[in-house]
Amino acid sequence: MGKLNTPPIYHVALRKREEIAKETMAFYFDRPADFTFTAGQFIDLSLPNLSTSDPEGHTRALTLASAPSEQQLMVATRIRDTAFKRMLAEMPLETTINIEGPFGQFTLPSEDSRTIVLLAGGIGITPFRSMLVETVHHKLSHHLILIYSNRHPEDAAFLYELATLQKENNHFTCIGTMTSQNGGTETWEGETGRIDHVMLRKYVKKTETALYYVVGPPAMVDGLRKMLESIGIPKTSIRSEEFMGY
Numbered sequence: 001m002g003k004l005n006t007p008p009i010y011h012v013a014l015r016k017r018e019e020i021a022k023e024t025m026a027f028y029f030d031r032p033a034d035f036t037f038t039a040g041q042f043i044d045l046s047l048p049n050l051s052t053s054d055p056e057g058h059t060r061a062l063t064l065a066s067a068p069s070e071q072q073l074m075v076a077t078r079i080r081d082t083a084f085k086r087m088l089a090e091m092p093l094e095t096t097i098n099i100e101g102p103f104g105q106f107t108l109p110s111e112d113s114r115t116i117v118l119l120a121g122g123i124g125i126t127p128f129r130s131m132l133v134e135t136v137h138h139k140l141s142h143h144l145i146l147i148y149s150n151r152h153p154e155d156a157a158f159l160y161e162l163a164t165l166q167k168e169n170n171h172f173t174c175i176g177t178m179t180s181q182n183g184g185t186e187t188w189e190g191e192t193g194r195i196d197h198v199m200l201r202k203y204v205k206k207t208e209t210a211l212y213y214v215v216g217p218p219a220m221v222d223g224l225r226k227m228l229e230s231i232g233i234p235k236t237s238i239r240s241e242e243f244m245g246y
């Protein structure tokens, strides 16, 4: 995670928030005129007026789930019982917060003929939504396969939007998989089970030559990295981002 030149701090207003999956919300902020970023990058979002103390402080790293070609800045997160997340979910619209960034090099290669496999767990989908919307917008030729794992369909933010994107980009395949058979409220006809080498080989023709991007809770990222290395994928072909805190 690069923080070489500290970018400016922007004061931006919350314009909209919406529930996008179970206990998951998207937040839309004004985009400062000179704010540029590459899909996959993150910001530090600070709530300067966080009144209640939060052991993790008043700043969180959050990936921009909006694409660079989109007007507003959008982040998405699971709403849990922390002072930070409560304020984000309850503060009045038009509240001004601080963002710093963009940060990070978790971005797609500009030119690469290899198949790019995106493996997402839960809210780890955020950088991939930004990348995929941008790829369609610019009609980029990357061959992309997304395998997106959640417990239940109602937990899967952006899943239906991404599934629709396939129609606009025949270089993109979107696979949702649900890991829990019971306790869900929505029906699911699609893939089930955790992402493993069997599922990978089912959807990725040449697994050994593909480039892998892995995002999710640290334990999941670690498990997927080990799985990929165990089937001979070189470390240099695996890029990952761990969403601490989950």
Ligand SMILES: Cc1cc2nc3c(=O)[nH]c(=O)nc-3n(C[C@H](O)[C@H](O)[C@H](O)COP(=O)(O)OP(=O)(O)OC[C@H]3O[C@@H](n4cnc5c(N)ncnc54)[C@H](O)[C@@H]3O)c2cc1C
Residues within 6 Å of the ligand: 001, 042, 056, 060, 061, 062, 063, 064, 075, 076, 077, 078, 080, 081, 082, 084, 085, 104, 123, 126, 127, 241, 242, 243, 244, 245, 246
């Ligand atoms: C580069 C990057 C991008 C991210 N993008 C997103 C995103 O798009 N959406 C999203 O929801 N989250 C994202 N996260 C995670 C986010 O920063 C928060 O950690 C997460 O949202 C949980 O916040 P919380 O307030 O619910 O819980 P927190 O109170 O932050 O954390 C809950 C628990 O996790 C532990 N914890 C928190 N941070 C760390 C840490 N760094 N190391 C070890 N333990 C820790 C805490 O001790 C606490 O017990 C990203 C993290 C990184 C590093």
